[in-house]
Amino acid sequence: METLNDRMLGMLESFLFIAGDEGLTLNQLAVLLQTEKEIAAQTAEQLRKSYENRYDAGITVRMYGGSYRLVTKAEYADDIVRMLENPSRNSITQASLEVLAIIAYKQPVTRVEIDDLRGVKSDGPIQTLVAKGFVMEKGRLESSGRPILYGTTDLFLDRFGLESIDKLPPLAEDDEESFGDTDLFMTKFQEAFELTGEGGTNE
Numbered sequence: 001m002e003t004l005n006d007r008m009l010g011m012l013e014s015f016l017f018i019a020g021d022e023g024l025t026l027n028q029l030a031v032l033l034q035t036e037k038e039i040a041a042q043t044a045e046q047l048r049k050s051y052e053n054r055y056d057a058g059i060t061v062r063m064y065g066g067s068y069r070l071v072t073k074a075e076y077a078d079d080i081v082r083m084l085e086n087p088s089r090n091s092i093t094q095a096s097l098e099v100l101a102i103i104a105y106k107q108p109v110t111r112v113e114i115d116d117l118r119g120v121k122s123d124g125p126i127q128t129l130v131a132k133g134f135v136m137e138k139g140r141l142e143s144s145g146r147p148i149l150y151g152t153t154d155l156f157l158d159r160f161g162l163e164s165i166d167k168l169p170p171l172a173e174d175d176e177e178s179f180g181d182t183d184l185f186m187t188k189f190q191e192a193f194e195l196t197g198e199g200g201t202n203e
Contacts, residue, residue: 008033008043009050016061016070020123022111022147023067044068067145092128099125100134104156104168108138108149126150134159 015024015032024032030040044061051060051073062071072080092100099122102114114122129135138151152165162168 005043005046008035009047012040012043012047013070016068019069020111020121021069021127022145023064023069025067025145028145029068065146092132093125095120095122096125096128100129100152100156103129103135103150104152104165107151107165108141109151110141110147110149112147114150 011033012029015029026037026041026044029044030037033040033043035043048061051057058073058076059070060073062069098118099114102117103109106113106117111122111126114126126135130137133153133155135150135156136153138149140146141149156162157164
């Protein structure tokens with residue numbers, strides 16, 4: 001039978017998963033769990049211990065910059081690198097291309113802003129782009145929760161033959177207002193990846 005404590009652990013795990021790489025502060029956890037900060041902190045520690053004591057768990061809970069986050073365990077670092085370097089994982093998905101286009105034109109931009117523009121969660125594509133070196137953290141927004149700001153890298157400029165961000169293909173006026181049609185830039189992305197052997201997919 002599920003206990004109140006079990007439910008709080010499950011809620012906490014769900015909240016941290018949805019929060020992604022931005023994580024949640026203790027104050028935010030307390031509000032979401034509808035409890036006192038001390039209880040929220042104890043619950044987070046209990047979840048961390050639960051992950052650490054499970055040999056079949058590849059993730060755990062860590063606090064970085066004042067925020068609790070779900071992260072991969074350090075002992076799997078080499079395996080994760082191997083996965084990222086696997087040729088079968090070398091292609092970039094359509095979702096990642098969409099996110100890259102948004103970041104390129106709107107940078108610096110937060111994950112939430114990217115999600116709003118796409119209408120879906122973008123944690124996976126962002127992590128892929130960071131791992132490939134096309135995107136990096138550019139600081140944090142001075143607002144509640146201090147979300148991470150993302151921008152493109154020098155590798156991005158080099159891969160797409162751009163001298164600077166100012167050399168991005170211009171969007172039509174309608175696109176500037178709604179950012180709902182990025183066909184021109186998406187086509188350029190596709191062509192660039194085909195030329196370099198990345199090969200975009202529609203996953």
